[in-house]
Amino acid sequence: MTSESKRVEAHCSAERLYNFACDFRNFQRFLPSQVEDFTANGDTCTFKVAGFMQLTLQYAERTPYHTVAIAPAQGSNSPLPFRLALKITEGDATSCHVVVCAEIEGGNPVMTMMLKPKLRPALDKIAEQIQYYSSGI
Numbered sequence: 001m002t003s004e005s006k007r008v009e010a011h012c013s014a015e016r017l018y019n020f021a022c023d024f025r026n027f028q029r030f031l032p033s034q035v036e037d038f039t040a041n042g043d044t045c046t047f048k049v050a051g052f053m054q055l056t057l058q059y060a061e062r063t064p065y066h067t068v069a070i071a072p073a074q075g076s077n078s079p080l081p082f083r084l085a086l087k088i089t090e091g092d093a094t095s096c097h098v099v100v101c102a103e104i105e106g107g108n109p110v111m112t113m114m115l116k117p118k119l120r121p122a123l124d125k126i127a128e129q130i131q132y133y134s135s136g137i
Contacts, residue, residue: 005123014090
């Protein structure tokens with residue numbers, strides 16, 4: 001299952017946005033209030049989703065000035081394998097959008113129907129937060 005956010009304009013260069021996204025310590029400001037106990041170093045972050053479980057993320061891809069992708073860390077007990085990517089485009093202005101690809105076990109259509117409508121608004125919110133904070137990067 002794949003879902004994408006709307007495309008937003010960033011208020012900085014693709015290089016600055018990429019460098020910002022390549023450090024997990026910058027991610028806390030984009031996380032919802034249900035996230036607790038957030039800790040990060042440059043390459044991984046760990047947090048707990050209230051009433052759920054602890055999750056550790058790591059970078060899955062870093063393509064300079066174009067893509068920054070994260071996924072559950074090796075050995076992490078993520079209940080759902082996924083990859084979340086920030087896609088950056090630089091033209092007359094820098095724009096970006098967020099894409100998530102999740103592997104739902106067995107292609108479960110019920111799970112897909114439950115998750116897909118909730119993903120787009122969540123991804124849009126992340127993109128909007130990136131747009132808002134990009135002026136200070």
